[in-house]
Amino acid sequence: MTRHFVGDTVILLGRSLRHITRSLDTIITTTIMPIMFMLLFVYVFGGAINTGTESYISYLLPGILLITVASGIAYTAFRLFLDMKSGIFERFQSMPIARSSVLWAHVLTSLVANMISLVVVVLVAVLMGFRSGAGVLDWLAVAGILMLFTLALTWIAVIPGLTAKTPDGASAFSYPLLFLPFVSSAFVPTETMPGPVRAFAEHQPVTSIVNAIRDLLTQQPVGADIWIALVWCVGILVVAYLFAMAAYRRKIA
Amino acid sequence: MRTDQVLSPAIHVRGLTKSYQKLEVLRGVDLEVERGSIFALLGSNGAGKTTLVKILSTLLKADGGTAAVNGFDVATRAARVRDCISLTGQFAAVDEILSGRENLVLVARLRHLRDPGGVADQLLSRFSLSEAAGRKVSTYSGGMRRRLDIAMSLIGNPPVIFLDEPTTGLDPEARLEVWQAIKELARNGTTVLLTTQYLDEAEQLADRIAILHEGRILVNGTLAQLKKLLPTVTIEYVEKQPTLEDVFLALVGTGAHQRPGTNREGQLQ
Numbered sequence: 001m002t003r004h005f006v007g008d009t010v011i012l013l014g015r016s017l018r019h020i021t022r023s024l025d026t027i028i029t030t031t032i033m034p035i036m037f038m039l040l041f042v043y044v045f046g047g048a049i050n051t052g053t054e055s056y057i058s059y060l061l062p063g064i065l066l067i068t069v070a071s072g073i074a075y076t077a078f079r080l081f082l083d084m085k086s087g088i089f090e091r092f093q094s095m096p097i098a099r100s101s102v103l104w105a106h107v108l109t110s111l112v113a114n115m116i117s118l119v120v121v122v123l124v125a126v127l128m129g130f131r132s133g134a135g136v137l138d139w140l141a142v143a144g145i146l147m148l149f150t151l152a153l154t155w156i157a158v159i160p161g162l163t164a165k166t167p168d169g170a171s172a173f174s175y176p177l178l179f180l181p182f183v184s185s186a187f188v189p190t191e192t193m194p195g196p197v198r199a200f201a202e203h204q205p206v207t208s209i210v211n212a213i214r215d216l217l218t219q220q221p222v223g224a225d226i227w228i229a230l231v232w233c234v235g236i237l238v239v240a241y242l243f244a245m246a247a248y249r250r251k252i253a
Numbered sequence: 254m255r256t257d258q259v260l261s262p263a264i265h266v267r268g269l270t271k272s273y274q275k276l277e278v279l280r281g282v283d284l285e286v287e288r289g290s291i292f293a294l295l296g297s298n299g300a301g302k303t304t305l306v307k308i309l310s311t312l313l314k315a316d317g318g319t320a321a322v323n324g325f326d327v328a329t330r331a332a333r334v335r336d337c338i339s340l341t342g343q344f345a346a347v348d349e350i351l352s353g354r355e356n357l358v359l360v361a362r363l364r365h366l367r368d369p370g371g372v373a374d375q376l377l378s379r380f381s382l383s384e385a386a387g388r389k390v391s392t393y394s395g396g397m398r399r400r401l402d403i404a405m406s407l408i409g410n411p412p413v414i415f416l417d418e419p420t421t422g423l424d425p426e427a428r429l430e431v432w433q434a435i436k437e438l439a440r441n442g443t444t445v446l447l448t449t450q451y452l453d454e455a456e457q458l459a460d461r462i463a464i465l466h467e468g469r470i471l472v473n474g475t476l477a478q479l480k481k482l483l484p485t486v487t488i489e490y491v492e493k494q495p496t497l498e499d500v501f502l503a504l505v506g507t508g509a510h511q512r513p514g515t516n517r518e519g520q521l522q
Contacts, residue, residue: 006364018351025273086347086348087345087346090312091346093312094338094339094340095339096332096336096364178290
C-alpha cells in the first residue's frame with residue numbers, strides 16, 4: 001500500500017502541525033532553556049572565558065543551537081508516546097493507509113517544530129548582539145547541517161516514543177544529549193581541558209558540528225570539520241533509523 | 254467482490270494461537286461470524302479478547318492457526334483486510350487537540366473519500382455531536398468521546414467493525430447511546446464483532462455469543478442455546494423490583510432513553 005504514501009503523510013503531517021500551532025507553548029518551553037544558557041554564558045561567565053574571538057555570543061551560538069534541537073526532540077518523543085498511549089496510532093495502523101506515513105508525519109513535524117525553535121533562538125541571539133557576515137550559501141549550509149542533526153536526533157527520539165511506558169520515560173533520553181555540548185568546543189576551547197576530557201571532547205560529534213557551523217557563521221575557512229560533522233550526522237541517522245524501525249516492527253505486525 | 258467472498262463468513266478463525274513469551278494468551282481459537290450479525294465475545298479481563306481483536310485487525314501476528322476477514326487472510330493479505338474493517342479499540346482513540354469535526358474529516362481524508370466535510374457533518378448529526386462539533390475533543394465527556402470514536406470507525410462504511418469493550422468506563426446513559434448505535438449498525442448490514450465483560454451487554458446486543466476463557470472458546474451459540482446448557486429451569490416467584498439501573502435512568506434519564514415505569518417528566522408512576 002505505497003500508492004498513497006505521499007498523500008497520507010501530508011494529511012497526517014497537517015494533523016500534527018495543528019498540534020504544534022495549537023500548543024505554541026511547547027515551542028516556547030523548548031527555546032527557554034537554550035535562551036537561559038545563552039544569557040547565563042554571555043552575561044555571567046562570558047566575561048571570564050577567553051576564546052580568542054571578539055564576540056563570545058558568536059562563539060557560543062552554534063552550541064546553543066544544538067542544545068535547542070536536543071531539547072526540542074523530547075517533544076517529538078512525547079507526541080509519539082501520546083499517540084501510542086491514546087490508541088490513535090493503532091487506529092491509523094488498522095486503516096487502509098500507507099502505514100509508515102504515521103511515523104514519517106511525526107518525523108517531519110519534529111523537523112518543522114525544531115526549525116521554528118531554532119529561528120526563535122537565532123532572533124534572540126541577534127537581540128543580544130550576534131552579528132554574522134555569512135552569505136546566503138553559508139546560511140543554507142548551516143540550515144542543512146542543523147536539519148540533518150535534527151533528523152538524526154528525531155530518529156533517536158522515535159525509539160523511546162514507541163517503546164516508553166510513561167511520559168517521563170519518553171522524554172528522559174534527551175537529558176544526556178543536552179549535556180554533550182558542555183564537554184565539547186561549544187562553550188570553551190578544548191585546549192584548556194585535561195587530557196582524557198579533551199580527548200573525549202575532540203572526538204565526540206558535537207565538537208565537529210559546532211566547529212563547522214561556527215566557521216560558516218564567522219566566515220572562516222571550513223576545514224575537515226564539516227565532513228566529520230556530516231559523517232557523524234548521517235551515521236547517527238542511519239543507526240537510529242534502523243533501531244527505530246526495529247522497535248516499530250516489534251510494535252506493529 | 255467475488256462470489257466466494259460473498260458466501261464466506263465475515264470472520265473465519267481456525268486454531269488461532271498466540272503467546273507473549275511464556276504466557277499463552279490464545280490456545281487454539283475457532284469461531285465464525287456470519288455477515289450482518291452482531292457477535293459478542295464474552296470474557297473476563299485477561300481472557301485474550303483484545304489479543305484476538307488485534308490479530309483480526311492486523312495489528313498483531315498470530316503464532317499459529319488461520320484467520321480471515323471478509324475472505325482475506327489477515328497474515329498474507331493484511332492490506333486487503335484493512336480495506337474492509339474498522340477498529341474501535343478499548344480506549345476512545347480520538348485526537349484530543351483537534352475538534353470532533355476535525356477528527357472525522359481527518360479519517361475521511363485518510364480513507365480518500367470525496368467529500369470529507371459532508372461525511373463529517375452527516376455523522377456529527379447522526380451521533381448528536383453537531384453542537385460540540387467545533388470544540389476540542391479534550392472538553393468532551395466520556396460518552397461523547399466514545400460516540401465520536403464509533404463515528405470515526407463508520408467512515409467509509411467498512412463491512413466489518415471490531416468494537417473492543419465499547420462501553421467500559423461509560424455511565425449508564427452513555428452505554429445506552431452506544432448500544433443504540435451498535436444496533437443501528439447491524440440493521441444496516443454491517444458485521445459487528447464486539448468484546449465485552451458485561452453479560453447484559455452481550456444479552457442485549459448479540460445474535461451469537463461466545464465465551465472466551467483462558468485462551469479457548471468454551472461455548473458458542475445464541476442466547477437461547479446458551480441458556481439451555483444449564484440444567485432444568487427451577488421456577489421461583491420473585492417480586493419484580495426495579496433495578497438500581499432503572500431507578501438511576503428514571504431519575505437522570507433524558508427523553509431519548511425513557512424506560513418503562515416512568516412518565517414523561519421522569520417521575521415514578
